[in-house]
Amino acid sequence: MKVAELLFKNGFKEAYAIKGGIGGKDGWRAIQENLLPPSVHIYPKKKAKMSQQFEMNGGVNQQSENNYEDGSHSMDNGYVKSSMESSPKKKLDSRSSSPYPNVVMVSNQTPMDISSWDGTLSSSDFCLAACAFVEKWKSVNPGLPPWSWVPCPKSPWFASHEEDAVEVSHSGKEELGCSEEEEPIDNALSVQSYSHEVHCYDFHIVYSTSYRVPVLYFRAYCSDGQPLVLDDIEKDFPVNSAKLLLESKWTFITQEEHPYLNRPWYKLHPCGTNEWMKLLFLGDPSLSRIGVAIEHYLVSWLSVVGQVVGLKIPLEMLNNSSHL
């Protein structure tokens, strides 16, 4: 696989160390095939609330579980957020997905010369990419917890700053022990925690004005609200990430202040992102043919970054040609 080779040659492994690369044995494509085993069916926890948030496009006052509350919003300063919870017994709700292709996405498609592109994007492009991503996710995965845009102005007087950063968020619960990377746990030893303990993960995608790329922030907690420490989180992660976490304690995932919520969250360090994003686009003929389509940015990005934390992207999300 061309992409995988490119990534390997150019030090992708150092950036995020998905051992199998894109096409390798434990790589992205391979994992895609095994996507969503029956035990990880997911349904939206606060679906009504969340989808409402998105439809209003960040233009309303809303209160998230993070006590984030604010008034006047514009599209450019917010984040998208959703919530999910896994449970094998729940049936997937069917919900109407939005008509596709979305008008906003198409009209804002900004192909550009890929050879001069450095893999970064501007905050307004991030906003476009985020909206495209949210829409696509909704239409491709109507049963999965949606991502939604959550506006977050810095302050009342910051309501409409053009360059204010934006954020996409997503939260979910993982049934402990159901991720396929994990070895079966000795039932005799830990039968209770194995079958009952649910870990919740909140994922936020925040634009970094320093690195000019999206950054993944997340936090994890037990169903009783008790936050998980990194040692516990590590056990939910794919094996490769856990290993890397051990090797690069301070430069891979660290706890940092969430830029909007001012609380400690975990952050995936973004300093190699633009490099591998560029490689990703260069290496994919269908992407480079149409130039750098901003709409695909977040899907491609999350397909790599998501793997680090065991967040999987349905294969259909990567299918560029079908919709655009």
Place this chain on the structure above:
Amino acid sequence: MMDGGATEAQRYVWEGAIPLQIHLHESEVTTLPPPPPALILAPRIGYLPLLVPLIKPHFSSALPPGVDTIWFDYKGLPLKWYIPTGVLFDLLCAEPERPWNLTIHFRGYPGNILIPCEGEDSIKWSFINSLKEAAYIINGNCKNVMNMSQPDQVELWRSVLSAGNMEAYLRVSSKLKLGTVGDEYTVKPNSCSLKSRQSTGETDIAGSVKTDRIPVRLYVWSVSEDFDDFEDAPQIDSWDKISYINRPVEIHREGKYFTLRDAVKNLLPEFFAVKPLVNEEISSIQVEDVQRVPLEDASVEDGEEKSCDVDSCCPSDNAEIKLIRIQGIEPKLEIPFSWVVNNLMNPEHFLHICVCVKVPQENNM
């Protein structure tokens, strides 16, 4: 400037220190009488937990048994250890208090507010990660920081840790090629081409056009009531009252030098808006003007200041900037931003700016 030895201002910053009077929190006092407060001089460019080896012996006999999770508070506000001590002081003590009375806690870490601190390693890596971020902002990559040799890394950190050997710091840091902001008095020939990049929201092609990007961390403290004297200023009792803005300032040269005012205007355009006029069309043009920062420079330099002074500036909704403080000083807004950056930045190459703004209550939502 950095290459040719330190400037006088840099030396002041490097040697700047704040006298601290540190009290043990009463809940942790196990002796009678309670231990007297510890007096210590804290380097401005340092971080509070780095002082622990000096402070702890002072209190160790009074501590209850158990594992230490050390943190500090100022009048009940837990202090974020990853903000340099000088910045905390500038931000939280609008009216400087000397000595600065802080409380130390060895137990009960407020993990919901503060990032856990695992001692010196946490601080060192927070510093290095900031340095990497700054390098990325300046050069578009962090290779020089990533490729720093182990001895250089050790030396760099040691010089910051002790706020001691400034020459050693300059020697290592010059290898990172983070340079200094160019001399703003001269006009770069290609400066005109920069205009389009700023104003459009289109995809940037970073690298093809070089814009100076300056790593800035801005802390905005908004107050709702007015006061004449900072002694009467309300206490900051929650971090929610501080907006933290981590956004690079892009320097655009259009024939004029770029001042500190331009930089702050760039970060907080709302506070530099000209009073709205009745005519809607005119005011919309003015709003545009504000965003295209350099356009207004012309009038500033000619001395006929169209935009107002920091104290009298009247942005929308009667909000106003009451104070801008960097490294303990309140620089004039006419100072070239390049001077401010080159002389007042912290060793991780970020310029930390503390701003106090007054936002009338009715606009506070």
